Amino acid sequence: MPLTPPTSRPSFEENPKLAKAAHNLSTLITAIAQKKIPHAQQQKINEIIAGVNNFAGPDPELLKQVKSAQAAIVKLLDLELKLVPQNHYQLQWMVLGMAMFGIPMGVAFGTALGNLAFLGICLPIGMAIGIAVGASKDKKAKEEGRQLDWVAK
Numbered sequence: 001m002p003l004t005p006p007t008s009r010p011s012f013e014e015n016p017k018l019a020k021a022a023h024n025l026s027t028l029i030t031a032i033a034q035k036k037i038p039h040a041q042q043q044k045i046n047e048i049i050a051g052v053n054n055f056a057g058p059d060p061e062l063l064k065q066v067k068s069a070q071a072a073i074v075k076l077l078d079l080e081l082k083l084v085p086q087n088h089y090q091l092q093w094m095v096l097g098m099a100m101f102g103i104p105m106g107v108a109f110g111t112a113l114g115n116l117a118f119l120g121i122c123l124p125i126g127m128a129i130g131i132a133v134g135a136s137k138d139k140k141a142k143e144e145g146r147q148l149d150w151v152a153k
Contacts, residue, residue: 003033004046006066007053015059021066024153025052028070028085031150032077041080048072074152084141086151090134097130098123 005026012019032045052069055062077083105126106119141147 001039001042001046003029003042004049004053005029006049009062011059011062015063018059018063018066020153021063021070025049025066025070025073028073028148028150031085031148032073032083034149035083037077037081037083041076044076045073048076070152077148082141082146083148084138084146085148087134087138088147088152089137089141090131091152093130093134093137094127095130097128097133098126100126101129102126 006022006029008022012022029045029049048069052062052065055065057065074085074088078088102123102125103119106122107116109118109122110116138147
């Protein structure tokens with residue numbers, strides 16, 4: 001059972017944001033089609049795409065629908081098949097690094113030195129740590145063949 005691509009609409013030509021989101025979704029489907037995924041996951045992805053294709057609302061709502069469909073497909077692939085897009089872990093860990101490393105280090109330095117300005121200084125340090133951890137996880141996923149040939153835009 002092949003994956004069904006999203007259908008083109010006349011509003012894609014009028015609305016550049018909608019056209020970009022639809023293009024991202026169709027390139028994601030193309031990247032997934034290059035991988036051999038089980039029939040059950042193909043069916044779930046086709047159901048998500050059918051929800052987008054059958055949507056009859058206005059353009060702003062369609063844009064939300066397309067973006068949520070893309071996020072749902074990426075989440076499905078990550079949870080069930082451990083397939084991730086390029087830079088997935090890097091983006092995920094950048095935020096986690098700021099929250100897990102940057103803020104606690106900033107609070108510790110700020111309280112020890114009596115100046116909470118160090119909270120802002122340590123956020124980029126935490127971000128760098130998170131990017132490094134995420135990049136190594138992305139590299140490992142690529143070596144294991146679990147990375148899609150698609151970058152989230």
